[in-house]
Amino acid sequence: MEALAQQAARLWGFAPDQIRLAARRENIVWRAEDGSGAFALRLHRPGYRNAAQLLSELRWMDALVQGGLNVPRPVPSRAGTLVEAVGDTLVDLLTWLPGRPIGMQGQLDVTDRVGLCCNLGALLARLHDISDGWTPPPDFSRPAWDRAGLLGDRPLWGPFWDNPGLTAAQRATLLAARAKADAHLAAIEPGLDYGLIHADALSENILIHDDALSLIDFDDGGWGFRDFDLATFLMRFLPAPDYPALRAALLAGYATRRAVDPGTLDLFILLRALTYPGWIIPRLHEPGGAERSMRAITTALPLAEAYLDTP
Template identity: 30%
Template structure:
C-alpha cells in the first residue's frame, strides 16, 4: 500500500470512528480496519455491548454508491432478515432513524457513504469442502430468489441492473475489460469476439419474472460464513437486477479454471433445485453467463492494479486464463 493510500485509509478510519455516537455506541468504542477490497470494512467493538458490529465504507467509485441505492440495498437486507430464515447481518439504524451516513474531510479524496451491521462469525468453506459449499450456496440463492419474486420493494427503491450492456459498456464503473491487464493484439481480438458472442446469445434470453429479478450478484464463497450453528450470507453491496443464474456465475468467480468447475456448477444447481426450479432455457446458457462475469472481472482486476495487492498478484495470469476459457467457450458456442 502506498503512502497516499495509507493517508487516505487513516482519514477514512478517523471519520468513520466519528460516527460511533451517531449510532449510540459508547465513548470507549474502538473502530479498526478489518478488511479491504472494493470497500473498507471496519470492526466496531463497544465494551458496553455484548455483540460486535461492522462499519462498511463504500469506495464511492461505482455508479451505485449513492445514498439512495445503498439505502435500497439495506432495505432488501432488512426484508430478508424479517421475512425469511436466511442468516444475514442485522442493519443498524442511527439514532435519527437513518440507514446511511456520509463522511468527508479535506484529506479524503471524496465523500464516502457508510452503513453499519451486526458482526457475523464464521469462515469461508475450506478448499476441500467446495462442493458442499456450492450446494449450500445454490440452496440459499434459491431462497433469496423466491423472496425477490414475491417481495414488493418500497417506493424509491433503486438498484443497478446487471445486464450485458451495463457490464460490457462499463456503465457501473467496475472497469472496462479492454483496460484489463495485458489486453492488446491477439488477446484483444479474442476477447472482442467473445464479447460479440456473449451479447448475441444473451440477447435471446428471457427476462420474465421467473428468470430475471433481484439478485445478490456477488455470492461467492468468500461471502458465505459457516460456523457450527448456521450458514450466513454477507456483502450485498452489488445486489441488483439480473438473471437469477447470474448468481451462479458470480459464485464461480476466480474459480472458472479449476478442474472441478463443472462439478461445482452441478453442486450449485443441485442445491438450488432443492428449493426452486431452474429455468431450462437459462440453464443452457450458464457458460455464457460465466463468460459475461469473467469479462466483468477482467475489468475489475485491471482497475484494481493501482489499489489491491490481490489484483496485482493475479493480473497477467488472470488474463491468460481468461483467453483459454474464451477459446474453449467459442469452440462450443460461436
C-alpha cells in the same frame, strides 16, 4: 482513516475504544462492539455508491432478514437513519454475523465440499425466492447486471476489452466473444430468470457457522440474471479436479427453485469472467493490481476462445 472511523462510530453511539479495523477491501470495515453485541461499521469507497443506492441495498437486506434469510441486518444511527455521511464518505452499520468465510481466493476450507455446494445452491434459491416476494419502494435504486451492464458500451465494471494488459490479438478475441455473447443473450433473455441478485457470491462472502451458511457483502447486489449468481461462485473453481461434482451439487441445491440450463450457465460463467479485466482497470495502481489483472486476463481468455469455437 482512524479519525474518520471514530467520527462515524459516534453517530451510532460507539466510543473510540469500541471499534477496531476488521477489513480493507472495496469498503473499509470496522468491528464495533458494545454490550448489545458486535456490528460491522462500513466506510464506503467514495464515488462507488451514492446514498440512494446504499439505502436501497439496506432496505433489501432488511427484507431478506424479515424473510428468514441469514444476512446482516441494517442498524439505524442515533438520528434514526440507515446511511450517514462523514465528509465525502458514506457509512452504515450492520449486525456482525458469526462464522468464518468458507474459503479465500478460490479455495474451499471445508471438509464436505459437495455438501456445502448443495447447501449454497439452496441458499441462493431462497435469496431469489424471498426477493421475488418483496416489493421494492418506488425510489429503489440498484445497479443492473443486464445485457447492457454486462456487454454494452459501458459495462458496470468497465470496458473489459480495454484492459492495458491485453495484446492486440487478445483484445480482438474478447471483442469477438463480446459480440457473439451479446447476440446470444439477446436471443434468450426474454425467457431467463431475472430479478434481484447478490452478484458477488464468492467464497469470501459466504460464511459458515455451525454448518449453516450466510451471505455478506451485498455491495454489488442489484438487478440481474439469476444464473449470474451461480456462475459467480462456480467460475473460481473451474480448475478444481472436483469441479463437475461441485457444479452438480450447486444446481441440485438450487433445484428447489428451478432447473438450470447447462448451456445458459456456461454463458454466464463466461460473462462473469469477462467482468474482471474491466473491474481491475481503475485499480491497477493499487498493491497487487498488475498481478490481479493478469489473473483476470488468463481466466477470461481461454473461456472466450472456447466460446468462439462452439457453434
